[in-house]
Amino acid sequence: MTPSIPLVIIGILIILGGPLIFHLVLASSSSYTVPPSVLLLGPDNSGKTSLMTLFERGANPSKTHTSQIAHSVELNASTDSDTKASFRNYDDATGTHTKFLLVDTPGHGKLRNVSMGKLARTEKVKAVVFMVDAAALGEQETIAPTAAYLYDVLLFLQKRASSKGKDKASIPVLIAANKMDLFTALPAAMVKSHLEVELSRIRASRSKGLLDSGVGIDDVGSEEQDGWLGEYGSDKFTFQQMNEFDIDIDVLAGSVLTEEPGADKWWWWIAQRVVG
Amino acid sequence: MLDAFEVLTTSGVVVWSRTYAPVSPAIVNNFIADTFIEEKNGSIAPTDSQSAATNPAYRSDQHTLKWTFVKELGLIFVVVYRSLLHLSWVDKLVDNIKTIFVQLYGDQLTKPHTTLVECHSFDEYFDQQLRELDRSSNIGTISPIEEEEVPSNGQQSAPGLTYRGRTLNGGGAGTQDPVSTDSTPIPTPDASRPSTPGNLVVAKAGPVAKMSRRARKAQNSSSAPVSSGDESLTSSRQKKGAKATKKGRKWNAEGFADEEDDSLQLDYSQPNRASESETEAVGRSSALDAVESSTWGSRSKGKFILKDLGDEVHDILASAEAEKAEKAARAESKTGLLGSGVNTISGLFRNIVGGKTLTKADLESAMKGMEDHLLRKNVAREAAVRLCESVEKELVGVKTGNFESINAKIHSAMESSLTKMLTPTSSLDLLREIDSITSPPVTSLRKARPYVISIVGVNGVGKSTNLSKICFFLLQNKYKVLIAAGDTFRSGAVEQLAVHVRNLKELTAREGGQVELYQKGYGKDAAAVAKDAVSHAAQEGYDVVLIDTAGRRHNDQRLMSSLEKFAKFAQPDKILMVGEALVGTDSVAQARNFNAAFGSERALDGFIISKCDTVGDMVGTLVSLVHATNVPVVFVGVGQHYSDLRNFSVKWAVGKLLSSN
Numbered sequence: 001m002t003p004s005i006p007l008v009i010i011g012i013l014i015i016l017g018g019p020l021i022f023h024l025v026l027a028s029s030s031s032y033t034v035p036p037s038v039l040l041l042g043p044d045n046s047g048k049t050s051l052m053t054l055f056e057r058g059a060n061p062s063k064t065h066t067s068q069i070a071h072s073v074e075l076n077a078s079t080d081s082d083t084k085a086s087f088r089n090y091d092d093a094t095g096t097h098t099k100f101l102l103v104d105t106p107g108h109g110k111l112r113n114v115s116m117g118k119l120a121r122t123e124k125v126k127a128v129v130f131m132v133d134a135a136a137l138g139e140q141e142t143i144a145p146t147a148a149y150l151y152d153v154l155l156f157l158q159k160r161a162s163s164k165g166k167d168k169a170s171i172p173v174l175i176a177a178n179k180m181d182l183f184t185a186l187p188a189a190m191v192k193s194h195l196e197v198e199l200s201r202i203r204a205s206r207s208k209g210l211l212d213s214g215v216g217i218d219d220v221g222s223e224e225q226d227g228w229l230g231e232y233g234s235d236k237f238t239f240q241q242m243n244e245f246d247i248d249i250d251v252l253a254g255s256v257l258t259e260e261p262g263a264d265k266w267w268w269w270i271a272q273r274v275v276g
Numbered sequence: 277m278l279d280a281f282e283v284l285t286t287s288g289v290v291v292w293s294r295t296y297a298p299v300s301p302a303i304v305n306n307f308i309a310d311t312f313i314e315e316k317n318g319s320i321a322p323t324d325s326q327s328a329a330t331n332p333a334y335r336s337d338q339h340t341l342k343w344t345f346v347k348e349l350g351l352i353f354v355v356v357y358r359s360l361l362h363l364s365w366v367d368k369l370v371d372n373i374k375t376i377f378v379q380l381y382g383d384q385l386t387k388p389h390t391t392l393v394e395c396h397s398f399d400e401y402f403d404q405q406l407r408e409l410d411r412s413s414n415i416g417t418i419s420p421i422e423e424e425e426v427p428s429n430g431q432q433s434a435p436g437l438t439y440r441g442r443t444l445n446g447g448g449a450g451t452q453d454p455v456s457t458d459s460t461p462i463p464t465p466d467a468s469r470p471s472t473p474g475n476l477v478v479a480k481a482g483p484v485a486k487m488s489r490r491a492r493k494a495q496n497s498s499s500a501p502v503s504s505g506d507e508s509l510t511s512s513r514q515k516k517g518a519k520a521t522k523k524g525r526k527w528n529a530e531g532f533a534d535e536e537d538d539s540l541q542l543d544y545s546q547p548n549r550a551s552e553s554e555t556e557a558v559g560r561s562s563a564l565d566a567v568e569s570s571t572w573g574s575r576s577k578g579k580f581i582l583k584d585l586g587d588e589v590h591d592i593l594a595s596a597e598a599e600k601a602e603k604a605a606r607a608e609s610k611t612g613l614l615g616s617g618v619n620t621i622s623g624l625f626r627n628i629v630g631g632k633t634l635t636k637a638d639l640e641s642a643m644k645g646m647e648d649h650l651l652r653k654n655v656a657r658e659a660a661v662r663l664c665e666s667v668e669k670e671l672v673g674v675k676t677g678n679f680e681s682i683n684a685k686i687h688s689a690m691e692s693s694l695t696k697m698l699t700p701t702s703s704l705d706l707l708r709e710i711d712s713i714t715s716p717p718v719t720s721l722r723k724a725r726p727y728v729i730s731i732v733g734v735n736g737v738g739k740s741t742n743l744s745k746i747c748f749f750l751l752q753n754k755y756k757v758l759i760a761a762g763d764t765f766r767s768g769a770v771e772q773l774a775v776h777v778r779n780l781k782e783l784t785a786r787e788g789g790q791v792e793l794y795q796k797g798y799g800k801d802a803a804a805v806a807k808d809a810v811s812h813a814a815q816e817g818y819d820v821v822l823i824d825t826a827g828r829r830h831n832d833q834r835l836m837s838s839l840e841k842f843a844k845f846a847q848p849d850k851i852l853m854v855g856e857a858l859v860g861t862d863s864v865a866q867a868r869n870f871n872a873a874f875g876s877e878r879a880l881d882g883f884i885i886s887k888c889d890t891v892g893d894m895v896g897t898l899v900s901l902v903h904a905t906n907v908p909v910v911f912v913g914v915g916q917h918y919s920d921l922r923n924f925s926v927k928w929a930v931g932k933l934l935s936s937n
């Protein structure tokens with residue numbers, strides 16, 4: 001009995017194609033249910049990793065050191081009732097929960113492209129928490145790099161919002177002013193105004209600065225408006241100006257290490273964005 | 277004695293630590309930044325699992341850090357001790373601890389989306405090792421000042437028992453998943469939950485309230501007493517059969533005899549607590565302890581378990597040793613069998629489809645190709661080798677993705693290696709920096725002064741041209757600039773600058789920039805001329821001083837040594853070195869010598885790469901320069917006009933370097 005040629009071909013196809021298809025099915029199924037993410041960005045030593053461990057453990061953040069890689073933890077957010085406003089109830093099994101990933105990123109300047117890459121590539125980003133060390137923000141050495149980083153993040157979000165493409169939801173930003181337990185800490189209102197002043201300055205100097213290598217003189221005309229953060233041509237930058245691009249920015253004070261003021265306000269903010 | 281021992285992940289979480297003396301977190305942070313992120317001193321990326329003896333010790337002011345690294349788990353083991361001490365056994369301790377820790381808890385670290393590692397019982401293993409290796413000092417009397425671990429868990433099983441419980445742990449005692457974390461016994465959330473009954477009011481008024489403010493401030497220290505206080509309370513509640521008991525049991529039910537665990541746990545934490553808590557807390561806990569031990573356990577039992585532990589540790593170490601030997605043997609035999617059919621074919625298949633675990637042999641030919649590619653882009657061999665080595669280290673043992681070829685994998689790994697190398701730790705915003713010096717914020721109490729930039733480099737690379745370009749940029753932004761003719765050596769240099777100044781004046785007169793030349797002719801000491809120029813600028817209200825210097829061969833001892841005096845006299849805010857994009861093999865030595873020429877206090881602040889327009893994609897020189905010095909590239913020159921100066925873009929450079937031609 002000799003098998004017919006079509007049969008042989010089908011046989012070969014099954015033998016070769018079967019594993020391939022199986023492989024594809026397996027590969028796609030894993031990425032099928034991506035939970036929403038909340039990104040933790042901010043300069044080094046601002047307390048991002050501490051906050052992540054605090055939320056995961058419910059109390060007592062772990063001791064931390066400089067992060068070299070991004071790392072995420074899975075958490076449950078719920079906005080059922082006001083009693084859930086604290087992350088300490090994260091293990092309360094009543095009511096509805098939304099699973100999400102809190103993604104911690106490294107703040108070191110040399111690893112900036114890792115963190116910005118996370119921002120660009122993470123799927124379903126519900127919110128960005130930009131953490132700053134409010135206790136050190138009064139110093140020039142801290143506020144300058146902090147604001148420069150924030151500028152890049154906001155500019156990225158602005159470009160993302162104004163690029164017309166897929167129906168992308170806007171990403172709200174929380175500026176988490178950490179380390180309020182320290183006596184040098186600036187209150188939230190001052191963190192906000194200091195950052196706005198510094199961002200205005202950066203915006204001004206970037207508009208006057210040298211072009212980047214690789215950018216031709218001819219491209220300038222179109223680039224200029226794109227590279228401007230907030231309301232074009234305005235003198236002072238305010239976070240308010242980002243509303244025009246559908247980006248809400250809140251500044252909330254807190255502290256990872258102490259119960260007062262604690263991190264509840266941040267948690268509630270995050271929970272609302274994740275669930276909502 | 278040691279100051280601290282820490283086990284931390286590359287994501288920055290300390291999973292286990294022991295502290296004997298307060299160590300500023302900044303010390304370990306700097307160690308990580310210098311060794312792992314910035315790879316200072318051109319040291320190549322840390323090698324996987326190398327012994328602590330081979331890894332270069334990291335020294336800070338008074339401390340020495342010895343370390344080892346397990347790549348696939350992203351785990352760093354680091355010990356901190358006073359540099360004055362010569363502890364011969366420390367390397368061995370780090371290595372052994374690594375082996376034991378990985379053996380016991382390694383599988384927990386591979387779980388995604390969590391930072392929790394249940395390794396509380398590691399204390400006993402650590403103590404055992406320390407006791408064994410450090411026979412010279414009697415550890416028994418020294419107890420750690422505080423337990424700075426992950427929240428101590430009340431119902432955690434006792435150290436010796438955890439060994440038996442290990443499989444349990446690995447098998448998923450359910451401590452990893454945050455959903456089931458409610459079964460993880462974390463005492464404090466309990467305590468702070470407002471709904472919990474009155475009993476807890478006592479708990480809060482206990483150690484927490486009584487603790488000195490200082491102790492509370494010391495980060496995390498609050499966690500230790502709180503938890504130990506709660507620990508005892510939890511167990512007392514347990515006996516009363518209070519609500520919380522359920523919780524404890526639920527977890528322990530997956531394990532075994534919970535009562536026994538508790539008694540032992542209390543036994544062990546007793547010495548620590550006594551050494552750190554207030555008398556009241558001690559009183560309470562020891563009273564409890566008495567009850568506990570009389571009820572269930574005795575110290576002798578604990579000791580018995582400890583002895584077991586010693587055996588266990590030796591087993592672990594021995595089997596790890598054997599495994600290593602076996603691996604080596606297997607690797608040897610493998611090379612002999614490399615051609616064997618099935619292996620090769622499935623390897624080829626996976627190579628196309630992806631999902632292959634890469635070995636050194638797989639990478640070899642592709643890596644060679646990458647190295648040649650970099651050399652063709654004019655990257656110095658030394659730098660190319662370093663980059664390829666770090667990429668190879670990153671990739672060995674990694675699985676390729678779906679339908680991802682080895683070449684694609686190498687390409688993307690090289691892209692991130694190059695990006696990391698070329699990205700500066702802090703980016704330069706020149707205008708911003710000038711402003712903060714020339715008009716400092718009122719609160720800073722600093723006096724306004726001119727901002728000083730000096731330009732150095734070998735002969736003929738375009739120092740004066742690039743200085744003029746920077747000047748043009750500053751003039752466009754309406755700064756008042758003084759150019760100082762610091763080249764008092766080469767005839768014609770001063771006149772050349774004068775021509776530039778005249779051109780610049782003409783070009784920018786309309787825009788309101790002001791520029792003058794400061795010169796004292798030839799033969800004068802350049803450092804003195806620079807110093808005079810700076811004080812002249814301060815008097816006349818200039819914003820910026822740009823100092824040109826004489827070109828010098830980097831191996832010209834006499835001229836190079838004068839740079840140190842120059843830096844002292846002129847006190848430049850920025851020293852920029854001009855390097856030619858064209859320069860060949862010499863670039864590494866040039867950059868190193870210039871970077872070292874300013875004495876121990878000062879180094880280069882950045883490079884200007886000139887004549888980038890003449891080399892097309894072959895911009896490898898800038899990689900060599902950064903590799904040699906860790907100094908970032910800030911500007912690139914791209915043409916003959918004053919306006920042909922650009923901010924350095926890492927993306928642009930990486931794109932050119934990796935483009936095929």
Ligand SMILES: Nc1nc2c(ncn2[C@@H]2O[C@H](COP(=O)(O)OP(=O)(O)OP(=O)(O)O)[C@@H](O)[C@H]2O)c(=O)[nH]1
Nearest residue numbers: 044045046047048049050064067107179255256257
């Ligand atoms: N006083 C005080 N210190 C805090 C607080 N939050 C965090 N810290 C400390 O700040 C330091 C840095 O915290 P990390 O969480 O490691 O900072 P990070 O933002 O992850 O830093 P990178 O990983 O380098 O980006 C740690 O020593 C924390 O103990 C706080 O609320 N108050």
Ligand SMILES: [Mg+2]
Nearest residue numbers: 049066067288
């Ligand atoms: Mg971190």
